[in-house]
Amino acid sequence: xxxxxxxxxxxxxxxxxxxxxxxxxxxxxxxxxxxxxxxxxxxxxxxxxxxxxxxxxxxxxxxxxxxxxxxxxxxxxxxxxxxxxxxxxxxxxxxxxxxxxxxxxxxxxxxxxx
Amino acid sequence: xxxxxxxxxxxxxxxxxxxxxxxxxxxxxxxxxxxxxxxxxxxxxxxxxxxxxxxxxxxxxxxxxxxxxxxxxxxxxxxxxxxxxxxxxxxxxxxxxxxxxxxxxxxxxxxxxxx
Numbered sequence: 361x362x363x364x365x366x367x368x369x370x371x372x373x374x375x376x377x378x379x380x381x382x383x384x385x386x387x388x389x390x391x392x393x394x395x396x397x398x399x400x401x402x403x404x405x406x407x408x409x410x411x412x413x414x415x416x417x418x419x420x421x422x423x424x425x426x427x428x429x430x431x432x433x434x435x436x437x438x439x440x441x442x443x444x445x446x447x448x449x450x451x452x453x454x455x456x457x458x459x460x461x462x463x464x465x466x467x468x469x470x471x472x473x474x
Numbered sequence: 475x476x477x478x479x480x481x482x483x484x485x486x487x488x489x490x491x492x493x494x495x496x497x498x499x500x501x502x503x504x505x506x507x508x509x510x511x512x513x514x515x516x517x518x519x520x521x522x523x524x525x526x527x528x529x530x531x532x533x534x535x536x537x538x539x540x541x542x543x544x545x546x547x548x549x550x551x552x553x554x555x556x557x558x559x560x561x562x563x564x565x566x567x568x569x570x571x572x573x574x575x576x577x578x579x580x581x582x583x584x585x586x587x588x589x
Contacts, residue, residue: 392575393575395577395578397580402582403563403582403583403585404580404581404582404583405565405567405580406580407577407578407579407580410575410577412575451516451517455575457575460522460524460529460530461507461519461522461530461533462507462519462578463519464509464516464517465516466515466516467516
């Protein structure tokens, strides 16, 4: 079975604060892929990052960084120096190599207050 | 086109009517997916196509829902005898072959309101 848990339903921070969105996954496959998507108020899902199970290197892209830890089955997402434009719903997702669909977490609604 | 294109972007229909939602995937993408997102909720998987065949249609909520894909490209999701609980955003996505973990790209969705 595969499952993605985003325990934080909503987070609200003041602009310029750092914020971390948690993602915990369950899978029995040894080969799998993890994703983060952003859904701004306009509704379109925007791809942010993909990580495969054999690559545990953390990644940084501008103010965004991702921490992948297989030991804890977590793939957390940190936004540094948050901005109002970061306000959106963020989804973590999992694809097992043996599966035919990506499973999404329930999403975390992030609000950045000016 | 450059991205996944969906139409209509918005549809209001009366309960009991049939609706068709169209998805035009990214050129060259063999895999196509339909998801549903109810207001304030997460994404619910409906169906997956590889080429014209649907190896996984386990997410279709009832026999009122059907989907087809022709020419390995455009897909149509049909909802017959719509009910108010069908109101949601229907999202289409496409990718290169799924098993290689290729990124799935989403369209802007079709907002369906059943009144």
